[in-house]
Amino acid sequence: MSRCFNFSAGPAMLPTEVLQHAQAEMLDFNGSGMSIMEMSHRGKIFMGIAEKAEADLRELLSINDDYSVLFMQGGASAQFAMIPMNLLGDKTQVDYVNTGAWSKKAIAEAKRFADVNIAASSEDTKFSNIPDFSDWNLNKNAAYLHYTPNETIGGVEFHWISETQGVPVVADLSSTILSRPIDVSKFGIIYAGAQKNIGPAGLTIAIVRKDLMGKTINNTPTVFNYKNIADNDSMANTPPTYAWYLAGLVFDWIKKRGGLTAMAEVNKRKADKLYAAIDQSDFYQNPVQLDCRSWMNIPFTLADANLDKLFLEQAEVRGLKTLKGHRSVGGMRASIYNAMPEEGIDELISFMRGFEKENA
Numbered sequence: 001m002s003r004c005f006n007f008s009a010g011p012a013m014l015p016t017e018v019l020q021h022a023q024a025e026m027l028d029f030n031g032s033g034m035s036i037m038e039m040s041h042r043g044k045i046f047m048g049i050a051e052k053a054e055a056d057l058r059e060l061l062s063i064n065d066d067y068s069v070l071f072m073q074g075g076a077s078a079q080f081a082m083i084p085m086n087l088l089g090d091k092t093q094v095d096y097v098n099t100g101a102w103s104k105k106a107i108a109e110a111k112r113f114a115d116v117n118i119a120a121s122s123e124d125t126k127f128s129n130i131p132d133f134s135d136w137n138l139n140k141n142a143a144y145l146h147y148t149p150n151e152t153i154g155g156v157e158f159h160w161i162s163e164t165q166g167v168p169v170v171a172d173l174s175s176t177i178l179s180r181p182i183d184v185s186k187f188g189i190i191y192a193g194a195q196k197n198i199g200p201a202g203l204t205i206a207i208v209r210k211d212l213m214g215k216t217i218n219n220t221p222t223v224f225n226y227k228n229i230a231d232n233d234s235m236a237n238t239p240p241t242y243a244w245y246l247a248g249l250v251f252d253w254i255k256k257r258g259g260l261t262a263m264a265e266v267n268k269r270k271a272d273k274l275y276a277a278i279d280q281s282d283f284y285q286n287p288v289q290l291d292c293r294s295w296m297n298i299p300f301t302l303a304d305a306n307l308d309k310l311f312l313e314q315a316e317v318r319g320l321k322t323l324k325g326h327r328s329v330g331g332m333r334a335s336i337y338n339a340m341p342e343e344g345i346d347e348l349i350s351f352m353r354g355f356e357k358e359n360a
């Protein structure tokens with residue numbers, strides 16, 4: 001067996017130990033004679049798995065009883081519509097912060113339901129920074145404020161949480177959840193697609209403050225109604241059982257490694273190393289302002305874009321895969337979520353130095 005270092009932005013690497021654990025249980029889960037995939041979601045075995053996964057996530061993020069944890073399908077993209085459908089109530093106005101490609105998608109979807117005020121935007125700097133909070137134009141009548149704490153494509157991350165004087169804060173944490181501790185109590189809703197830092201694609205998790213439920217707009221489909229999902233313990237209809245199980249194994253893996261404080265320490269060290277290697281060279285460049293560089297997604301360009309193809313080919317041979325940047329940005333992108341071992345970063349940096357020496 002040979003596992004590469006996979007820098008994909010998502011679906012992304014999973015911890016090898018987690019995959020091995022799942023492999024060992026694949027055909028016969030715990031003497032049941034069947035795979036998790038083949039079991040009823042309402043049976044005792046799966047209910048136990050589901051409850052443990054939720055309890056472990058609550059422990060990792062210190063989520064208190066004011067919040068429901070929902071296990072859903074549809075990806076973060078479905079949440080772009082579910083947020084306004086579930087939160088507008090009798091309001092019509094919402095605030096959005098535009099810091100990149102994922103913010104824009106969320107905004108486009110919200111516009112189908114609400115009057116969207118762009119409270120702040122970094123579009124004029126090509127999304128290379130985060131607008132100064134003192135310049136934000138917040139609306140106190142907004143049903144909520146939505147932002148994207150980590151822009152997966154641009155590699156821009158908030159290292160702070162905005163204060164909104166009572167307007168609920170809704171955050172798309174798809175690509176940064178579980179990378180470090182966060183204060184959940186500052187948020188109305190946190191949501192994340194699983195395929196970056198939680199588990200396999202197909203599962204979406206939302207952490208929803210209970211008092212925000214029951215404000216759906218008319219005609220909200222039942223399967224998209226947070227309250228209905230919460231009242232049925234995320235089993236109003238068949239949930240993505242296998243993805244839920246795997247997410248549980250990932251939570252367990254994180255706990256065994258010391259929880260989110262330990263993850264943060266490693267993640268910061270990984271990111272610092274790679275940024276240092278980029279900044280120390282004239283050959284590589286990262287466009288993002290220093291104080292909002294992402295710990296998870298690090299885009300970089302080569303001095304000569306004609307070398308991109310060769311870089312990717314040679315990286316692939318070294319077992320450094322999926323480094324091609326997003327089509328809208330070009331260049332390279334290294335996504336280095338929890339499951340990317342520190343050796344993967346060391347190997348990438350060593351490769352980058354060698355490539356520069358030969359081609360600069």
Ligand SMILES: *Cc1c(COP(=O)(O)O)cnc(C)c1O
Pocket residue numbers: 010074075076077078102148150151152172173174175193194196
């Ligand atoms: C990947 C990603 C999404 C989209 O996730 P889907 O599961 O494909 O819908 C949305 N927001 C952010 C920040 C992402 O990284």
